[in-house]
Amino acid sequence: MSVQLLIAQVLLISMGLIGIAAVDPAKIFDHGPKALLALGLTLLAARLRPRAFLQLGPWVWGMTLVLLVLVHFIGVGTAESSGTRRWLDFGVIRFQPSEMAKLGLVMMLASFFARRGVQNKLISATGMIVLTTGLVFWEPDLGSSVLMFSLGIILMYAAGVRISNISGFMLALGLLAIPVAGIYVERNPYIMERLTGHQNRGEVPSQGLDQIGLAHRDLRMGGITGQGPDGLRYEYFGEHTDMIVASVGFSSGLLGVAMLLFAYWLIVATALDVAHLASRVRPMTPEIHGASVLAIGAMFMIVGQAFVNLCVAAGIFPVTGVPLPLVSYGFSSMMTMSVALGIIHSAMREVRRALPEPEPETPVALSAD
Template sequence: MSVQLLIAQIMLMSLGLLGIAAAEPEKIVDHGGKAVIALLLTVLLARLRPRAFLKLGPWFWGFTLLLLALVPFIGVGTAESAGTKRWLDFGPLRFQPSELGKLGLVLMLASFFARRGVQNKLISATLMIVVTTGLVFIEPDLGTSVLMFGLGIILMYAAGVRISNISGFLLALGLLAIPVGGLYLEQHPYIMERWTGHASRGDTPSIGLDQIGLAHRDLNFGGLWGLGPDGPRYQYFAEYTDMIVASVGFTSGLLGVAMLMFAYWLIVATALEVAHLASRVRPMTPEIHGASILAIGAMFMIVGQAFVNLCVAAGVFPVTGVPLPLVSYGFSSMLTMSLALAVIHSAMREVRRHLPEDSPDALPLSAD
């Protein structure tokens, strides 16, 4: 396993526990137990070889499509979800299929490009991206669908699809989306209200107790070192899901936020190292190609979502409901992101196993 990747996961989960301890102390045991389960799953599944993930890809993707298709019919929402349905309930288990859908898209596209290459395969890959994104789009969940679409584009690029082909695909899809986008916004007016409300915040003398305002207040109170989980309590805290970074900043200050950013950088650096080492393997086998795609896709799945969440907390984007990976409260996101880390672990080990024996990064052929 990659030590720096394991350190990043433990750092993020630990910071999440600090944030939950400040915002919702009664949830700390529940969140901690789920974090331990997610970490154990990462360690367990990281022992699989990339070929197992590549073979599983079509089946797992099909399963996530089925779950996403069920959401409009039997899905449930929350009091804060403006009437949208994004969760499925199976007995005591509640989860968000769109989280699994991201991982399903990563596994499917990696499997597809590893088996069939990238030549003249743009239409098939496009359909996979559009179908998966479309099912999330109609929930409606605009933030997650945009992230998922971006994930698909990154996977195309990582697989080796030409930039000119990707640009042509984006242009054609953009033209087709114009009339659909207008109807979508008419049916869901709260989306435009959220954007226009966010744009007008700068003209408002007092932000009040909106989520972004609360997040900024909590971050300011944290200062450089933070006030700790037992710091002064306030009647209202920023959300411990979407705005968990505010609670992290409150408890551990600027130092904790810097550690958060550093942990995500470790994930980026590890995935890029996988791609770099894979380029040195000769001959380039389908499994090595697939491992490289898996690592880049899993990395973007995590840090792309983290980027959006942190931009929301900073006030750059309006509130989207996207959790902070491995930090926010909620098992669906934590579990899926932990599985994505297992994929990167697996890809790293496989690539190092196939490096030339005289390479300093190579693993012995008998190594796990």
């Protein structure tokens, strides 16, 4: 187990509980047990070896594809979702398959590259990325689909695919996507409204700009140390999903936001450490290669989503609806991100086990003279 990963997870969960308490204290009784379940899920996943995730990759990926197809037929949305259907509701459980699809894509590509290598295998890998991203893109969920496509590119690079091949792949897909983009925007006009509203910030009012403006106000009100979970409560924006960083900043101030960033940095540092240690293992076995790809993919799955969420809250990106991993209120994201952390734990243990033992130093004999 990686101590710094456990610290990161506890920090993120704690900040999430503080932010949610500021919005609606009653939700703590729902979110608290889910947070404990997520921590237990991480510990359980960490006990598995990377071989298990590599073997389960095709099955998990296939299951997520089935769920993504079902969303188009029996999916449900919310009043604020602009007519989109992104959730599956089976009564006792309601979850978002696109969150599971990120984890499925990481496991599938890591398994594929570990078994087949990276030479002359780009067509198959490209098909996996395009198929998964396309199903999410057509829900429609533009934010998650862009993240998923980026995740596939990062996984290719982590597996050892040449930059020139990746660039050619992206150029070809970009040219093919041009005619699709017009149809997509025409079918989903709210996307263009958010983009144009973001470009004309301060001139064209929109729901997304209202959220960003209120989030900035709450962050300013938090100051250095925050107002506490109860705070001032007057006209409080109170967002516990997409803009929860505003609630965290309002409650715990700049210190709380800094702790969030520190926790995500710990996740990045641990995953990069796994890749660095894996490069020292000789010979490089498929399992060690797969463990390294799993760790980098799981890291980007968490931190890449956090980057997008925080950029939205800062007003750099238009509103996308992407939650803040391990902090936002919700079941699907927290569970899948917790498994991703468990994968990094598992990869770290496996790579450390495979490292060669340091040779003992030979004592130097002292001369009698």
